[in-house]
Amino acid sequence: MTRRYFGTDGIRGRAGEHPITAEFAEKLGRAAARVLAGGTDRPVIAIGRDTRASGPMLEDALAAGITAAGGDVRLLGVLPTPGVAALVVEDGFSAGAVISASHNPAGDNGIKFFAGDGFKLPDETEARIEAELETHGDAKTTGTISKAPDATDRYIAHTLHSLPSGFSLQGMKIAVDCANGAASATTPAALHRLGADAHVFHAAPDGLNINLGCGSTEAQEIGRLVKETGAQVGLAHDGDADRLLLCDESGDPLDGDELLAMAGLDLLHRNELPHATIVATVMSNLGLDEAIEEAGGRVVRTAVGDRYVLEAMRAGGFILGGEQSGHIIFSRHGTTGDGLVSALQIFRLMAQSGQPLSKLRKVLRKYPQAQRALAVRSKPPLEELPGVQSAILAAEAAIAPRGRVLVRYSGTEPKLRVLLEGRDAATLEHHADLIAGAVKQAIGA
Numbered sequence: 001m002t003r004r005y006f007g008t009d010g011i012r013g014r015a016g017e018h019p020i021t022a023e024f025a026e027k028l029g030r031a032a033a034r035v036l037a038g039g040t041d042r043p044v045i046a047i048g049r050d051t052r053a054s055g056p057m058l059e060d061a062l063a064a065g066i067t068a069a070g071g072d073v074r075l076l077g078v079l080p081t082p083g084v085a086a087l088v089v090e091d092g093f094s095a096g097a098v099i100s101a102s103h104n105p106a107g108d109n110g111i112k113f114f115a116g117d118g119f120k121l122p123d124e125t126e127a128r129i130e131a132e133l134e135t136h137g138d139a140k141t142t143g144t145i146s147k148a149p150d151a152t153d154r155y156i157a158h159t160l161h162s163l164p165s166g167f168s169l170q171g172m173k174i175a176v177d178c179a180n181g182a183a184s185a186t187t188p189a190a191l192h193r194l195g196a197d198a199h200v201f202h203a204a205p206d207g208l209n210i211n212l213g214c215g216s217t218e219a220q221e222i223g224r225l226v227k228e229t230g231a232q233v234g235l236a237h238d239g240d241a242d243r244l245l246l247c248d249e250s251g252d253p254l255d256g257d258e259l260l261a262m263a264g265l266d267l268l269h270r271n272e273l274p275h276a277t278i279v280a281t282v283m284s285n286l287g288l289d290e291a292i293e294e295a296g297g298r299v300v301r302t303a304v305g306d307r308y309v310l311e312a313m314r315a316g317g318f319i320l321g322g323e324q325s326g327h328i329i330f331s332r333h334g335t336t337g338d339g340l341v342s343a344l345q346i347f348r349l350m351a352q353s354g355q356p357l358s359k360l361r362k363v364l365r366k367y368p369q370a371q372r373a374l375a376v377r378s379k380p381p382l383e384e385l386p387g388v389q390s391a392i393l394a395a396e397a398a399i400a401p402r403g404r405v406l407v408r409y410s411g412t413e414p415k416l417r418v419l420l421e422g423r424d425a426a427t428l429e430h431h432a433d434l435i436a437g438a439v440k441q442a443i444g445a
Helices: 022-035 055-068 081-091 123-132 151-160 186-193 219-229 256-269 286-294 306-316 339-353 357-363 386-399 425-443
Strands: 011-014 044-049 072-078 095-099 108-115 145-147 173-177 197-201 233-237 244-247 277-281 298-302 320-322 328-330 369-375 404-409 415-421
Touching: 022 055, 022 095, 022 108, 022 123, 044 055, 044 081, 055 072, 055 095, 055 108, 072 081, 072 151, 081 095, 081 108, 081 151, 081 339, 108 123, 151 186, 151 339, 173 186, 173 219, 186 197, 186 339, 197 219, 219 233, 219 244, 233 339, 244 339, 256 277, 256 286, 256 320, 256 328, 256 339, 256 357, 277 306, 286 298, 298 306, 306 320, 306 328, 328 339, 339 357, 369 425, 386 404, 386 415, 386 425, 404 425, 415 425
Parallel strands: 044 072, 044 095, 072 145, 173 197, 173 233, 277 298, 277 320
Antiparallel strands: 011 108, 095 108, 233 244, 320 328, 369 415, 404 415
């Protein structure tokens, strides 16, 4: 079954343009209620959202569709994506929905779902929801809509349960960039409860400033804030707070590979890593494999997307996985990437080791990489573009035997992403430019 609307992280687009419209959201709510009912005539579906101006419109429409199909709705309000997943499990809801476009600009929005077990839907279930979009049928009764006013406090409590009893961040100065998004109320509160000296920025959402010059995709901003405040560490979220960016005390950013290496080696050394295995995507640096293998472990790789990381973790019984982008999954503490939980695990490591991030991060020796993100007007199969294929083959030959070339379309944006990795940075940059030039000539990037 193919999917027309769902991508790697739900349905995304410009708010007000198909499919991110009230009309479509209402139809989607009806379809999702029927598919995710779990054998009951009265499914209960929780809805959370980030701070975009279009969020309430889509929330109202999605809730209307769910109740029209006979389902009940629990409105969680503004809440990080992992908070929705956590409360779905804790309260035994049939499913959860999140209205967010993550790190995208304020004019975008999206809708994604969690099943009753707190995990993102498999491709097959999303395809079934799409197949139901044009199905009409009257429900025996309409559902109800109610609010969950304690959702924020309960999510904060959930994140704090990921730490040892009595753990404290007393005396740790942290610069916090909330991206004017869903974490604006939750992350500062959690850090303050732990006794941290948290200096909070970009936590005044107005519906239009989410991710605007801030957040996990703006590394220079959290680096600046670390230097400005003299913080020991900087923390930045994306709009829905399922990922994070950390900076060390010098303001230098760490990517998800460094976080995976630190967390994975810590678990290995404590004999708490099942099968001595972590999960990463094909985008992760080869240095991650070397670091884990030298300690007696291994790295399993998946396609890009935290949903595929989770699928591999569940299939193999693994407890740690993530993406270079900062989606880190500690499955003992949640069913999806959680920016706050991930940050707390690294802060625990800092506090217990007494070492700054600038030293802890050295466990990963990275291979040089060259990356390009090219805006494209269309996404024809790459194998149908001879010039691009020739450029890719030339790059692979140039960086062999210890290197790799990845060229793929983004699942959430109109972009083509290029990644080259190997020993010589100059060679990587040269061939990345050649591939980018071939793409621009072939499809007008």
